[in-house]
Amino acid sequence: MRLSTLKALNQERAARRAAVLVTELSGVEPERLVRAGESADNPALDAEIALRLRTGKSGRVEIAGQSFFLTVKVPPPRLVVIGAVHISQALAPMALASGFDVTIIDPRTAFATPERFAGLDLRPVWPEDVDLAALLDPYTALAALTHDPKIDDTPLKAALEAGCFYVGALGSRKTHGRRLDRLAASGISDKALARIDAPIGLDIGASNPAEIAVSVLAAIILALRGAKGG
Numbered sequence: 001m002r003l004s005t006l007k008a009l010n011q012e013r014a015a016r017r018a019a020v021l022v023t024e025l026s027g028v029e030p031e032r033l034v035r036a037g038e039s040a041d042n043p044a045l046d047a048e049i050a051l052r053l054r055t056g057k058s059g060r061v062e063i064a065g066q067s068f069f070l071t072v073k074v075p076p077p078r079l080v081v082i083g084a085v086h087i088s089q090a091l092a093p094m095a096l097a098s099g100f101d102v103t104i105i106d107p108r109t110a111f112a113t114p115e116r117f118a119g120l121d122l123r124p125v126w127p128e129d130v131d132l133a134a135l136l137d138p139y140t141a142l143a144a145l146t147h148d149p150k151i152d153d154t155p156l157k158a159a160l161e162a163g164c165f166y167v168g169a170l171g172s173r174k175t176h177g178r179r180l181d182r183l184a185a186s187g188i189s190d191k192a193l194a195r196i197d198a199p200i201g202l203d204i205g206a207s208n209p210a211e212i213a214v215s216v217l218a219a220i221i222l223a224l225r226g227a228k229g230g
Contacts, residue, residue: 001031008033009073016137020049021071025060036138054226075139076101077224082127082155083145084111087170090213091143092120098217100141105130107151127151132158141166141220143200147175153182160192166223168200168216197223 001009005021012019018036022045034040036053044063049070052058058072079095081088084106092102103121106112112124123130132155136142142159144152147170156179159167169179176198183193201215202222 005031005033013073013075016075016139018053018072018074018139020052021073022049023069023071025067025069054224075137078103078135078137078140079220080105080135080140080142080155080159081145082106082143082152083147083170084108084113084117084122084124085145086209087145087212087216089116090210091216092117094213094217095220096120098221100220103135105155106146127155127158133162136162136164138163138165140164141223142168143216143220144169145200147171149179149182153179153186156196157183157186157188160188160195166197166220167195168197168219170200170212171198173199 001021009019009021012035020034021031022034022040023031034049040046040049042063045068048061048063052070052072053074056072056074058070060067060069077100079100080103081091082105084104088104092104095102101121103123104112104117105123105125105127107124107126109124112122114122136159140159140162142155142164144156146152152169156167156169169176171179176196179198180193184190197219200219201212202218204211204215204218206212206215
């Protein structure tokens with residue numbers, strides 16, 4: 001790999017931006033770095049790059065008689081949980097085991113304790129006091145679990161604005177209807193609001209916090225990897 005390419009790749013990694021190193025295996029074309037959102041000036045190759053960015057899988061591909069190796073570099077997925085609740089206690093270790101970086105935010109210090117969330121990035125503060133712009137990005141999922149609009153609404157809005165790949169919120173359809181009204185009044189578009197998964201998680205008939213946590217993580221992985229998982 002050329003030094004200039006390595007430097008560019010390291011810059012993308014530090015900024016939590018995805019990129020693909022495209023190597024034409026015959027050696028006729030020089031290697032090139034295609035950043036997320038950029039075009040390789042080849043529609044078929046662009047489609048393959050988009051798929052690889054979604055799945056995070058590197059590999060060899062054949063495009064119009066040419067062989068390429070696509071080296072995919074994507075940020076580690078992150079899960080930001082709003083609410084240090086029982087569901088969060090079950091969800092956090094499962095998400096960690098699945099490869100997610102996990103952050104828990106809850107200003108209620110009776111719930112947000114190191115004893116309940118040992119070893120995690122725990123922030124016992126109001127979401128407004130967190131640099132959400134630095135924490136939320138297209139490789140981050142956000143799960144709002146407090147039922148309290150004073151805690152949930154700000155990060156939900158920030159997650160939609162940041163393009164998080166998954167945004168979910170706990171609550172009944174009636175509760176979510178009121179939530180949509182509040183967020184719409186704050187300037188969020190109907191298209192963006194439609195991205196909120198609520199009631200949160202896959203419908204597996206979950207009836208306790210651990211089962212709800214399973215349904216939430218399953219929905220997040222589905223959103224990250226796609227229905228076929230690449």
